[in-house]
Amino acid sequence: MSSTDAAQTGLTIEALTKAIDAVVATIVDHASELTDLDMAIGDGDHGLNMKRGFEAVRGAAAKIAAQTPADALKTIGTTLIMTVGGASGPLYGSLFLAMSKAVADRPIDLVVAAEMLEAGIQAVQSRGKSHAGEKTMLETLIPVGAALTAAGPAADPAALTAALKAAAAAGAASTVPLRASKGRASFLGERSIGHMDPGARSSELMVGAVCDAFFAPAP
Amino acid sequence: MSSTDAAQTGLTIEALTKAIDAVVATIVDHASELTDLDMAIGDGDHGLNMKRGFEAVRGAAAKIAAQTPADALKTIGTTLIMTVGGASGPLYGSLFLAMSKAVADRPIDLVVAAEMLEAGIQAVQSRGKSHAGEKTMLETLIPVGAALTAAGPAADPAALTAALKAAAAAGAASTVPLRASKGRASFLGERSIGHMDPGARSSELMVGAVCDAFFAPAP
Amino acid sequence: MKKFMNDAEQFLSESLAGFVAVHADVVALGEGGLYVSRAAPNKAKVALISGGGSGHEPLHAGFVGTGMLDAACPGQVFTSPTPDQMLAAANAVGGAPGVLFIVKNYSGDCMNFEMAAELYEGKIATVLVNDDVAVEDSTWTTGRRGVAGTMIVEKIVGAAAEAGKSLDELKALGDRVVAATRSMGVALTSCTVPAAGKPTFTLGEDEMEMGVGIHGEPGRRRVKLTSAKTIAGEMVEAIVADIAKSGVTGGPIILLVNGFGGTPAGELYLMAEMARTDLAARGFTLARMIVGNYITSLDMAGCSITITAVDDALLALWDAPVKTAGLVWG
Amino acid sequence: MKKFMNDAEQFLSESLAGFVAVHADVVALGEGGLYVSRAAPNKAKVALISGGGSGHEPLHAGFVGTGMLDAACPGQVFTSPTPDQMLAAANAVGGAPGVLFIVKNYSGDCMNFEMAAELYEGKIATVLVNDDVAVEDSTWTTGRRGVAGTMIVEKIVGAAAEAGKSLDELKALGDRVVAATRSMGVALTSCTVPAAGKPTFTLGEDEMEMGVGIHGEPGRRRVKLTSAKTIAGEMVEAIVADIAKSGVTGGPIILLVNGFGGTPAGELYLMAEMARTDLAARGFTLARMIVGNYITSLDMAGCSITITAVDDALLALWDAPVKTAGLVWG
Ligand SMILES: Nc1ncnc2c1ncn2[C@@H]1O[C@H](COP(=O)(O)OP(=O)(O)O)[C@@H](O)[C@H]1O
Ligand SMILES: Nc1ncnc2c1ncn2[C@@H]1O[C@H](COP(=O)(O)OP(=O)(O)O)[C@@H](O)[C@H]1O
Ligand SMILES: [Mg+2]
Ligand SMILES: [Mg+2]
Ligand SMILES: [Mg+2]
Ligand SMILES: [Mg+2]
Structure with a gap:
């Protein structure tokens, strides 16, 4: 879909399916990078967890294709919760479940999408008892949510993509100098400083893949 | 003592004590060589076993100094049996016990010494249920016993030393191409070929040290 | 890497299959391999359920049996199990006296057990184990990690559960053992x-x-x-x-x-x-x-x-x- | 080398001290540390004594107790124990019904146990364990090595000894288990x-x-x-x-x-x-x-x-x- 389509007809299940494929592809491609990041300040399973989870989402593709976007997001959330495990499973799961709930039977345009993402981020915070500045996936998600909200109903696809990707990249990069106070990395104290948070990086990857799938001009 | 002394007054406890010191020194010096040989075709403890045993013999020096040579040999045998462990403990222990028994209250001249060694070798064979050609310490001990017997009552010390050392060295070297059929190395089958037997080497070391202690001109 | 395994994907399920086969007198594998329960569950007592990432064996499945746990949920290696596992286990072994979760203090474990507790319809409580003094407990951390002390908690609370103590008593006992x-x-x-x-x-x-x-x-x-x-x-x-x-x-x-x-x-x-x-x-x-x-x-x-x-x-x-x-x- | 130890010379005695302290309800250290025996020996039955080089724990000292061994003689690491150890153990735990040695088939173990048997004044017999099929049993070898099957022999013969079987019966049983x-x-x-x-x-x-x-x-x-x-x-x-x-x-x-x-x-x-x-x-x-x-x-x-x-x-x-x-x- 283009942002114009979205504004007119709302997000279609076809577009969502395409986005899922893109996310799965990028997570699988970057699994070992995520695992390496998690080895440095965690337990080295983030790439494996995400890969297992998103491959399971891909496995549910047939089911998803027959659903509404809201139900599809619920399926994604539930699938992640049941397959990812670790900290990221409940968090990303909660993100998608809350996004699904926030649809409330409306067509999904950019304004609704922004509301959904904000609801998702809220769910991550309450599940994780966490907030900005603790060196987690929220470092990426919060600025991306803000950028989407700021973009408004009629943003230009290319500009929006650039803005969201920039927010995501800056967010992930911002975790490097932070000292973790949530998640496994927090046990490291000072030694968590100087490394990128794996969850912040996986969020960046997902944001990029979704933007490309939604907004890139059809080939 | 010189061989002439031995022929006249018999082996003294002083000479025996000196020989013990020499054997302890050479075993301690060569412990890691013996262990390496045992690592190749055994379990890598022969040097440690011998070192522990002969250090215990040295620890009994005061007791030995107050004994007759026959009793001293018995003390050595018992000490080895109680401290060496493994296969070499009972074997060397039996060697010394049998040598002690063979003295039979006689002064120890070269003829008696030869009888004693033959008795000791016999004891090793019955304790080990073994014979020449099985890649064991017997490869060294048997030719050394034969050389001592052949030397007769009035052998020249230097020539005897040379003959015994040569027999010992040739005996130990002869184990290299043999395939073991006794002891731990036998489990290796063909793979035991090409390595020197650690027990044959420790026997060679002991023979050399004893010869030097008994027959080398006083400094 | 030198390990006895066929492929990494099957490591957990093959190992678990061996475990339940060898200890069939004590444990059974739950539906879909989601949990390990006692071979003979007893719903008349409070059910103790623990779990966590695999790779810590015998913890936790090795502590399922009379006098200790009622069920254990094995996650992937070093990854906490998912809420559906704990929910299935709770539904299988939990009865009227309630369910007590024993959870090691890691964000992942806490959140997954918490989601399961929210979804479970019976009486439920949780004991968090955080015995590792290596990590200072400060504003910077999420508290101490749960490590080997977990076995002691499971053993002592397990004995009390077997003796018929109530869910509240067991929760209080668990907290007390953790504190000690x-x-x-x-x-x-x-x-x-x-x-x-x-x-x-x-x-x-x-x-x-x-x-x-x-x-x-x-x-x-x-x-x-x-x-x-x-x-x-x-x-x-x-x-x-x-x-x-x-x-x-x-x-x-x-x-x-x-x-x-x-x-x-x-x-x-x-x-x-x-x-x-x-x-x-x-x-x-x-x-x-x-x-x-x-x-x-x-x-x-x-x-x-x-x-x-x-x-x-x-x-x-x-x-x-x-x-x-x-x-x-x- | 990465090991928890102080120095190599003390490794065995310090480890053994920990073992008997931890299991004081089951075992006791014999005089001079020569052997480990049951905390409460029973001389009215045939005494089962095993032993061998250390480094195979729990074998053998970990199998001393009711229903299994009466005493175990730990040698230095990977080195068979010495005859005085087995003799002291036999004198300490052996009674009128006799003593059965259970020995793994290595030249060193065989000879050391054999010397002890020669020195022991009571009734005595030996079972040789040789279960390792990796080594072919041919004219070239001293027979097969004794390995993990030793535990099975010790358990089964131990149960029969506890049940009051005679030395001859136990020797025959041991040989039969080895053969199987x-x-x-x-x-x-x-x-x-x-x-x-x-x-x-x-x-x-x-x-x-x-x-x-x-x-x-x-x-x-x-x-x-x-x-x-x-x-x-x-x-x-x-x-x-x-x-x-x-x-x-x-x-x-x-x-x-x-x-x-x-x-x-x-x-x-x-x-x-x-x-x-x-x-x-x-x-x-x-x-x-x-x-x-x-x-x-x-x-x-x-x-x-x-x-x-x-x-x-x-x-x-x-x-x-x-x-x-x-x-x-x-
Ligand atoms: N309380 C929390 N709030 C937000 N994000 C968190 C929290 N705890 C962990 N995370 C995120 O989860 C990521 C780790 O996920 P993962 O490695 O899959 O789980 P685990 O840490 O259990 O092994 C971290 O990099 C961080 O971004
Ligand atoms: N049956 C035997 N007869 C003669 N010598 C033997 C016999 N078995 C082993 N040996 C000797 O013992 C040596 C090994 O001694 P050692 O390493 O101390 O004991 P173990 O083999 O029990 O570890 C061998 O190198 C060999 O010379
Ligand atoms: Mg992780
Ligand atoms: Mg050896
Ligand atoms: Mg993990
Ligand atoms: Mg040895």
């Missing part, structure tokens, strides 16, 4: 996660990681390998200093010297001897001692020392009969 | 003897030693590391081919999958699953299965598979109660 328990670990080598295929961290030939976590998480500091007496002394010192803050400075304790998987019994008993004499010299009474591989970290060489301050009532629960794959007595 | 038992081991890494300070042998990153002995002795061949299924298959094949020569081609067996000290439980259960399914497909009935570190080789990574062909009488003895540091049930 402290651990610290040291690694001589890294572990290797099957799916990762390479060691989680690297130590020099003469280095050890003091204060390591049970997933190979870095500890307090990386130091030169030293004598067993010095290592045990430093661990005991850290434990004793920490528990002193809660007013315990001596008296009867349970001592657990736990192997991480790659360290042989001879070394563990030697460490136990060092810890025991050190603790005795500090005025503790070694009421009970236990040594072995109970909470492991795959093939990591290393060990942890745990103490729990006890009274006669806790000791009686510790001594009560237990029949599981990993712990049997009485 | 076969083992084979595989190493993924070497072990390191504390006093040696370096690995006994070296394996490449992708190599394993098939048919390894419990002291790190070389096996049948050095081969590329392969899947657990293939490894277990080769071991089972060798065991089954060998026991077939004595007419056993199926029927009920006890299966023991034994870890060598450096391999975690998860991998051992996976190997058990491979061995179990393979043996079942070949017509064997898995009457009993046991998995764990029972006969180790210090810190060696690897495992062995053992089977013992059994009938109902042997199974009843296997199932009889046992209370030792290393094995508890019933």
Whole structure:
């Protein structure tokens, strides 16, 4: 879909399916990078967890294709919760479940999408008892949510993509100098400083893949 | 003592004590060589076993100094049996016990010494249920016993030393191409070929040290 | 990586299949392999359910059985299990007296068990284990990690559950045992996660990681390998200093010297001897001692020392009969 | 070398001190540390005494207790004990019904136990264990090595001794269990003897030693590391081919999958699953299965598979109660 389509007809299940494929592809491609990041300040399973989870989402593709976007997001959330495990499973799961709930039977345009993402981020915070500045996936998600909200109903696809990707990249990069106070990395104290948070990086990857799938001009 | 002394007054406890010191020194010096040989075709403890045993013999020096040579040999045998462990403990222990028994209250001249060694070798064979050609310490001990017997009552010390050392060295070297059929190395089958037997080497070391202690001109 | 395995994807399920086959008299594999329960569940008592990432065997499935857990949910290696596992286990073994979750304090474990608790429709409570003194408990952290003390909590609370205590009593007992328990670990080598295929961290030939976590998480500091007496002394010192803050400075304790998987019994008993004499010299009474591989970290060489301050009532629960794959007595 | 130790000379005595302190309810250290005996000896029955080099813990001292051994003599690491140890043990625990030595078939062990038997003044007999099929039994060898099957012999004969059987009956029973038992081991890494300070042998990153002995002795061949299924298959094949020569081609067996000290439980259960399914497909009935570190080789990574062909009488003895540091049930 283009942002114009979205504004007119709302997000279609076809577009969502395409986005899922893109996310799965990028997570699988970057699994070992995520695992390496998690080895440095965690337990080295983030790439494996995400890969297992998103491959399971891909496995549910047939089911998803027959659903509404809201139900599809619920399926994604539930699938992640049941397959990812670790900290990221409940968090990303909660993100998608809350996004699904926030649809409330409306067509999904950019304004609704922004509301959904904000609801998702809220769910991550309450599940994780966490907030900005603790060196987690929220470092990426919060600025991306803000950028989407700021973009408004009629943003230009290319500009929006650039803005969201920039927010995501800056967010992930911002975790490097932070000292973790949530998640496994927090046990490291000072030694968590100087490394990128794996969850912040996986969020960046997902944001990029979704933007490309939604907004890139059809080939 | 010189061989002439031995022929006249018999082996003294002083000479025996000196020989013990020499054997302890050479075993301690060569412990890691013996262990390496045992690592190749055994379990890598022969040097440690011998070192522990002969250090215990040295620890009994005061007791030995107050004994007759026959009793001293018995003390050595018992000490080895109680401290060496493994296969070499009972074997060397039996060697010394049998040598002690063979003295039979006689002064120890070269003829008696030869009888004693033959008795000791016999004891090793019955304790080990073994014979020449099985890649064991017997490869060294048997030719050394034969050389001592052949030397007769009035052998020249230097020539005897040379003959015994040569027999010992040739005996130990002869184990290299043999395939073991006794002891731990036998489990290796063909793979035991090409390595020197650690027990044959420790026997060679002991023979050399004893010869030097008994027959080398006083400094 | 040198491991007995076919492929990393199947590691857990094949290992679990062997485990339940070997211990079929004690445990059974739940539907879909989501959990391991007692071979003969008893819904008339409070059901104790634990779980966590795999790779710590015998914890937790090895502690399912009479006198200890009712079910355990094995996650992927070093990854917490998912809520559907705990929910299925709770539905299978939980009855009217309720369900008690015993959870090691890691964000992932906490959140997944929490989601399961929210979804479960019966009475439910949770005990959080956080015994690792290697990690300071400060505003910067999510609290201390849960490590080997978990076994002691599961054993003592398990005995009380078997004796018919109520959910509230068991929750209070669990919290009390946690408060009385402290651990610290040291690694001589890294572990290797099957799916990762390479060691989680690297130590020099003469280095050890003091204060390591049970997933190979870095500890307090990386130091030169030293004598067993010095290592045990430093661990005991850290434990004793920490528990002193809660007013315990001596008296009867349970001592657990736990192997991480790659360290042989001879070394563990030697460490136990060092810890025991050190603790005795500090005025503790070694009421009970236990040594072995109970909470492991795959093939990591290393060990942890745990103490729990006890009274006669806790000791009686510790001594009560237990029949599981990993712990049997009485 | 990375080990928890103070110095190599003290390794054994410090480790043993920890062992007897931790298991004081079951065992006691004999005079001069020469042997470990039951805490409460019973001279009215035949006394079972075993022993061998240390480094195989829990074997043998961990199998001293009701229903199994009466005493165990620990030698230096990987070095057989000396005759004075067995003599002291026999004098301490042996009574009128006699003493039975259980000895693993190594020249050193045989000779040292033999000397002790010659010196002992009471009734005495010896059972030699030689279960390792990795070494062919030919005119070239001193017979097969004794390995993990020793635990099965000690358990079954121990139960019969506890039941009051005579020395002759126990000797015959022991010989019968030995004849029905076969083992084979595989190493993924070497072990390191504390006093040696370096690995006994070296394996490449992708190599394993098939048919390894419990002291790190070389096996049948050095081969590329392969899947657990293939490894277990080769071991089972060798065991089954060998026991077939004595007419056993199926029927009920006890299966023991034994870890060598450096391999975690998860991998051992996976190997058990491979061995179990393979043996079942070949017509064997898995009457009993046991998995764990029972006969180790210090810190060696690897495992062995053992089977013992059994009938109902042997199974009843296997199932009889046992209370030792290393094995508890019933
Ligand atoms: N309380 C929390 N709030 C937000 N994000 C968190 C929290 N705890 C962990 N995370 C995120 O989860 C990521 C780790 O996920 P993962 O490695 O899959 O789980 P685990 O830490 O259990 O192994 C971290 O990099 C961080 O971004
Ligand atoms: N049956 C035997 N007869 C003679 N010598 C033997 C016999 N068995 C072993 N040996 C000798 O013992 C040596 C090994 O001694 P050692 O390493 O101390 O004991 P172990 O083999 O028990 O570890 C071998 O090198 C060999 O010379
Ligand atoms: Mg992680
Ligand atoms: Mg040897
Ligand atoms: Mg994890
Ligand atoms: Mg030896």
